[in-house]
Amino acid sequence: MQKEYHIRPALETDGPILCAAEQRIAAIPGRLVSHPDELRVAAFAERIRLLDEIGCYLVAEKDGVIVGHAVLEPVGSRKALAHVFTLASMVVHPGSQGQGVGTALMQELMRWAQQRPHVERIELRVREQNTVARQLYEKFGFVLEGRFDKRVKLADGSYLVDLMMAWLASGTASASTQAST
Incomplete structure (x- = not known):
């Protein structure tokens, strides 16, 4: 059962709470x-x-307490990439996992993106072993585009695989579709 969350734009005063959760x-x-x-x-x-004008930084609240946050931002300032955004961060705060916070944040991020015609592609990276996050992204239409072996090195010297996933706005042809026409 998914709980009701209040999703709102992040405020600068939320910084300490968001930072502590990520730490x-x-x-x-x-x-x-x-x-x-x-x-x-x-x-x-x-x-x-910064993102107040050019991106989307959201927090999820339950009973006035921040329980998650997510960031959607442009990949850079180049005109040729102005249509590409990245899901730079999706964080469900400790104690709130498995309660629908990620789904609520993704619904609002995708609503935001779909209301902006210039957002044609959203990219993200997710650890291969994070199956819960991968399933969430797939539910919202993200598809696997690449694999980065040995991308994240842990303190013990072991490595994790990062996967690249992407979402394309409807009406936006994929590279493979364009190549076949």
Whole structure:
């Protein structure tokens, strides 16, 4: 049973909560690429401020408590890539996993993207072993496009595989479709 969540744009004042949640998750090997000591509150506030105009930074709240956040941002400033966005972060906060937070955030991110004709492609990277996240992305139309072996190196010297997934807006032909026409 999916709970009701209030999804809203992130505020700069949310930075400390978002940073603390990511630091806790980053302490679990392989969950995030960042290490806990690499995450700074000021960077969260700056990213929220920047994306207010050019992207989408959302938080999910349950009973006034932030339980997750997600970031959709342009891949860069080049005109040839202006139609491409990246799901840079999708974080369900500790204690809130398996309760529909990710689904609620994805629904709102996709609604945001679909209301903007210039967003034609969304890319993301996800660890191969993160089957829950992969299934969520597939549910929203993301397809596997690539595999990056030995991309994420853990502190113990072992490696994780990153998978590249992408979503294309309806009406946007894939490269394989264009090549066959």
